[in-house]
Amino acid sequence: MIVDGKHLKSVWLEGNTVRMINQSLLPHRFEIFESHDHQRTTRAVLNYVVRGAGAVAAAAAYAVAQAVIEAPEKEFDAYVETAISELLGITTSYMVVHAVERVALKVKKAGSVEKAKLAARKEAEAVADEDANACARIGELGAELVGDGYRVFTHGSSGWLASTDWGTSLSPVYTAKRQGKNVFVWVGEGRPALYGARLVAWELKEEAIPFSLVTDTSTGYFMARGDIDVVIVGCERITRSGDVVARIGTYEKAVLAKAHKIPFYVAAPLAAVDWEAAGPKAIEAEERGEEEILWIQGRDEVNALHNVTTAPDGTHARNPVFDVTPAKYVSGIITEKGILKPDKLKNHLPGADT
Known part of the structure; x- marks a missing residue:
């Protein structure tokens, strides 16, 4: 990501300290959040300091590594297991759970405490690097779908901030710009959390993309x-049958795109595919508290931040986080292995002969 002319990742590890762009403060203030221990990193995940499947997966992997590095030798196993349980208890994100389990497995197989510390750090870095590399490749492949002068619509927030580096849905846009193409982006505001207004708009402004x-x-x-001209969105998870779990409102955008004969693409690394889930009904619905809908934060004319309510006292709200877009509405899935038709995902099942 370009911020004030400098390239930054959304989350990274320096020594034993996890650093991340504090997304909870954007767009009103830019700040690098520093976490020197796994508990602070875990709280950062819980409090949306970091958000987006890829970025949170990297942060969670780093949190496990921090716990392993911190753990006292006499209570090593219990300390690490507690840290892992805390992380898994605050998120059901498929990519995050997978990242935590990857690091935990390497620690379990290490054979000694010292080897476990080295293995945890190495695997956490691998989780972050693989996400960054996959997203960069998504940009290279997806840019073929973005012609010069194209007007791209995106919904939700799966740009640079939502991954370790490059992002998913906006990676083709960033790459197209670097190829010299003129690209314009329609940004859905992303109610109720306003991720489009708060995060995507901030990214595009920093990248000088109209x-x-x-x-x-x-x-x-x-x-x-x-x-x-084209719709490109990111996602939280994809079933093996090509159904897409993404930010609430994605489903209706896909239906509208099909009705108007506009290509609808989903950009995601293959790490987002849940090979055990098939069909749109295989994913359980998730809802968050009603506060996101009933309250909103903004700044006034003197740049002071305020939370204000938009509904009468006593109002209750429903707040589903994700919806499921059936595969029939998806033109293709932009992955690091190619732009795949939903029914071709199975060819990339781990261990499959591709």
Whole structure:
């Protein structure tokens, strides 16, 4: 990510300290959050200092490594197991759970405490590096879908901040720009957390890519006018049958895109594929608290931040986080291995002959 002219990752490890861009403060203030122990890193995940499947997976992997490095030798196993349980207790994200289990398995097989410390750090770095490399490759392949002068619509927030580096849905846009193409981005605001308005808009501004922020309910309007050439979104998880779990509102964008004959692509590393889940009903719905809907944060004319409510006292709300887009609405899935039709994902099942 380019910030003030400098390239930064969203999360990285320096020594035993995890550093990350504090997404909870954006776009009003830019700050690097520093965590010197696994408990602080775990709280950062819980409090959305870091967000996005790839970025949180890297942060969680680093948190396990920190716990292993911190653990006293006499209570090593119990200390590490507690740290892992805490992480798994605050998230159900498929990529995050997989990242934590990867590091935990390397620690279990290490054979000694000292070897475990080295193995944990190495595996955590591998989780982050693989995510960054996959997202860079997604950008290279996905840029083929972005022609010069294209107007790209994106929903949710799966840009640079949501991954260790490059991002997923916006990686093709960033790569296309570096190839000299003129690209414009329509950014859905992303209610209720306003990730589009807060995070995607901030990224695109830093990258000097022209964009317009639009309400979530205006997508059909712009599609009907012929103002959108392609839709590219990220996701939380993909079933082996090609159904996509993504930020709430993605499903309706896919239906609208199909109705207007606009290509609808999902950008994600193969690490996001849950090979044990098949069909749109295989994923359990997740809901968060109603506070995200009933309250909103913004700054006033003197740059002071305020939380304000937008509904009458006593109002209750439902807050589903993700929806499931059936594979039939997906034109293709942009992965590090190629742009795949949903029904071809099975060819990349770990161990499959591709």
